[in-house]
Amino acid sequence: MLTRRTALMGAAIAALMMTAPVVAETADELKLPREKVTLVAPPAVHPHEQATKSGPKIIEFKLTIREKEVVIDSAGTKFWAMTYDGSMPGPMMVLHEGDYMELTLVNPETNSMPHNIDLHSATGGLGGGALTKVNPGEQVKLRWKATRPGVFVYHCAPEGMIPWHVVSGMHGTVMVLPRDGLKDGAGKSLHYDKIYYIGENDLYVPKDENGKYKTYETVGESYADTTEVMRKLIPTHVVFNGSVGSLTGKNAMTAKVGETVLIVHSQANRDTRPHLIGGHGDYVWETGKFNNPPEKDLETWFVRGGSAGAALYTFREPGIYAYVNHNLIEAVELGAAAHFKVEGKWNDDLMKQVTPPSPVPPDKVGTADPVAVTR
Amino acid sequence: MLMLMKIKIAMLVGALAAPVLATVLAPPPQVDPEGISRLAPASFSYRAAGDFSRSGKPVEGPLRGLGSPTELLVMKRQVTVAEYDRCVEEGACPRVGSQSGRRDVPIVGVSWHDASTYAAWISLKTGVTHRLPTDEEWTFAAAEKARDEALPLVDPADPAQAWIARYETESNRSRPAETAPQPGGTFGTNSKGLDDLAGNIWEWTDTCFIRASLDGNREQVTNTNCGVRVVEGAHRAYMTDFIRDPKSGGCAAGVPPTNLGFRLIVERPGAAVADAFRKAVKLLRRA
Ligand SMILES: [Cu+2]
Numbered sequence A: 001m002l003t004r005r006t007a008l009m010g011a012a013i014a015a016l017m018m019t020a021p022v023v024a025e026t027a028d029e030l031k032l033p034r035e036k037v038t039l040v041a042p043p044a045v046h047p048h049e050q051a052t053k054s055g056p057k058i059i060e061f062k063l064t065i066r067e068k069e070v071v072i073d074s075a076g077t078k079f080w081a082m083t084y085d086g087s088m089p090g091p092m093m094v095l096h097e098g099d100y101m102e103l104t105l106v107n108p109e110t111n112s113m114p115h116n117i118d119l120h121s122a123t124g125g126l127g128g129g130a131l132t133k134v135n136p137g138e139q140v141k142l143r144w145k146a147t148r149p150g151v152f153v154y155h156c157a158p159e160g161m162i163p164w165h166v167v168s169g170m171h172g173t174v175m176v177l178p179r180d181g182l183k184d185g186a187g188k189s190l191h192y193d194k195i196y197y198i199g200e201n202d203l204y205v206p207k208d209e210n211g212k213y214k215t216y217e218t219v220g221e222s223y224a225d226t227t228e229v230m231r232k233l234i235p236t237h238v239v240f241n242g243s244v245g246s247l248t249g250k251n252a253m254t255a256k257v258g259e260t261v262l263i264v265h266s267q268a269n270r271d272t273r274p275h276l277i278g279g280h281g282d283y284v285w286e287t288g289k290f291n292n293p294p295e296k297d298l299e300t301w302f303v304r305g306g307s308a309g310a311a312l313y314t315f316r317e318p319g320i321y322a323y324v325n326h327n328l329i330e331a332v333e334l335g336a337a338a339h340f341k342v343e344g345k346w347n348d349d350l351m352k353q354v355t356p357p358s359p360v361p362p363d364k365v366g367t368a369d370p371v372a373v374t375r
Numbered sequence B: 001m002l003m004l005m006k007i008k009i010a011m012l013v014g015a016l017a018a019p020v021l022a023t024v025l026a027p028p029p030q031v032d033p034e035g036i037s038r039l040a041p042a043s044f045s046y047r048a049a050g051d052f053s054r055s056g057k058p059v060e061g062p063l064r065g066l067g068s069p070t071e072l073l074v075m076k077r078q079v080t081v082a083e084y085d086r087c088v089e090e091g092a093c094p095r096v097g098s099q100s101g102r103r104d105v106p107i108v109g110v111s112w113h114d115a116s117t118y119a120a121w122i123s124l125k126t127g128v129t130h131r132l133p134t135d136e137e138w139t140f141a142a143a144e145k146a147r148d149e150a151l152p153l154v155d156p157a158d159p160a161q162a163w164i165a166r167y168e169t170e171s172n173r174s175r176p177a178e179t180a181p182q183p184g185g186t187f188g189t190n191s192k193g194l195d196d197l198a199g200n201i202w203e204w205t206d207t208c209f210i211r212a213s214l215d216g217n218r219e220q221v222t223n224t225n226c227g228v229r230v231v232e233g234a235h236r237a238y239m240t241d242f243i244r245d246p247k248s249g250g251c252a253a254g255v256p257p258t259n260l261g262f263r264l265i266v267e268r269p270g271a272a273v274a275d276a277f278r279k280a281v282k283l284l285r286r287a
Helices: A004-023 A124-129 A162-167 A220-231 A328-333 A368-372 B002-022 B081-089 B110-127 B135-145 B159-172 B271-286
Strands: A034-038 A058-071 A078-084 A093-096 A098-108 A137-147 A150-155 A169-178 A194-203 A237-240 A253-256 A260-267 A274-276 A281-283 A293-299 A307-315 A319-325 A338-344 B036-039 B042-047 B052-053 B057-058 B061-065 B072-075 B202-215 B218-234 B237-240
Touching: A004 B052, A004 B081, A004 B202, A093 B036, A098 A338, A124 A137, A150 A162, A150 A260, A162 A194, A162 A220, A169 B052, A260 A274, A274 A307, A319 B081, A338 B159, B042 B135, B057 B135, B072 B135, B135 B202, B135 B218
Parallel strands: A034 A058, A058 A098, A093 A169, A194 A260, A253 A338, B052 B202
Antiparallel strands: A058 A078, A098 A137, A150 A169, A150 A307, A194 A237, A260 A307, A274 A319, A281 A293, A281 A307, A319 A338, B036 B072, B042 B061, B052 B057, B202 B218, B218 B237
């Protein structure tokens, strides 16, 4: 017996068969070797070569969009996030100059909104935004060529509500490495032993009349109130990697004395000023683009909203380092602080407590004052 | 500010009078029926609070055997929003924080000054001296809930190791998932019948921060800073006295307490304290 249900299923299958040839793989006209990358959540970055001897490739990535409620601080404040692959920021995607990225963007039907992706590293088509709009239940595949080396922001850009999607978590970073790796200004090769990827979010969480953060049944219901808070330009939270304290305590980043770490800092919406308390930026691409010589020995670097920057640092002294947005109000009161735990041998030459805190000696002017004695 | 200073003096008088008081055996005071526990005298071990050094190198504070010479009367639960609000309504205590609206949960977001002001006010209302506990008293009352904060021993030539060890200890502590204040009893009752010690609220004590050097068994205090008080909870911390939100009171790389609240010690009225108490009352009235 043909029920209404089976009839519908039959229709659905027929539709699928009809459309199948259209959405199938297009012929690979590029005839380049392909490589598939499995992405990892920040602050980690998927394994990659720094310099490569191989020729250009097509590198395949897949990002799945997830709308979900997350907790953004230790008080349990809930927030409707929109994410690439479930993390804020979305995963970093690494390739080399001259490579092609073939990106599959999936919008599962459990989501409620259309999304797309604008890659600042890509050329044309609104960074891909014009060619990647996917409704819930759809996916799209975009190929673009990496023509400029650097770290670049990617973000969602749906018409009419771009800033809302971006400050709700839909942003990430692409790193295009020069084929022969990073260099200082004099052409000397630079290497990193480790890479950490930090995405900074300014969050705008609506409050009720009693000053309590509001919660919403769905992401859509939070839109109007959130936009109102956004328009005042004062974030309620400024956080690294999705929540206050996401990179502290057990989740603190680690390094050893002598290790060189590349710290990539990405901010899709608002200016920030990373600073490593107790350390420096040995080589800093403040604007994040590797064809420019890196600046040396920086104390704080400026990352413009809508860009990513990269800092290379070799740790010289063990201990706990705070890595902050050096608008310290944003770091301490709003959440933009992370920690590095650095193991190794203490170097007295760089720093030593000559005398521990002890009482101020009594004023002996005219008696034991060495100046008075020699006179 | 002037008012707070006066109350501080009043509290100091109360605290000084305490040891004298303890020996006076007066009839038990009429106190809030809902919550004073009487702790029988007993001996206990206590890790001294503060920064200690030996030959110029940081060491853990000395562990001491102490005895509570007499009964200690202490609140079973932390001071609640409802209790604190009465003091606010009478204009004696400052209104603090934005609360969840619940009145049966402990008051949090209070500074040492707020807690001390409340103690002075409730003393005046009841005619019975209430005060913050000393750190020794809190440790005695907390019993098995008090955590000995001895630091892991490290190579004294390498300050970073102690630092990292402390950071790891703090990071590995299990913390209650719930950060909002919970109704009394949520975090359990200890062997002395007191509730919610070392839950998600750190309690103010009256003990000042000290720096001391140790030489054999001799201890020399080189600095006392009463602008910083000991707070006790899941771990011991030192907090600037006007801080209400502990996240702002911590350093750049540590794990701060979750909430600041308090419970009080109740003194038996006696001749010595009555005098000190009257002085405190006078000070309050003038303020
Ligand atoms: Cu989107």
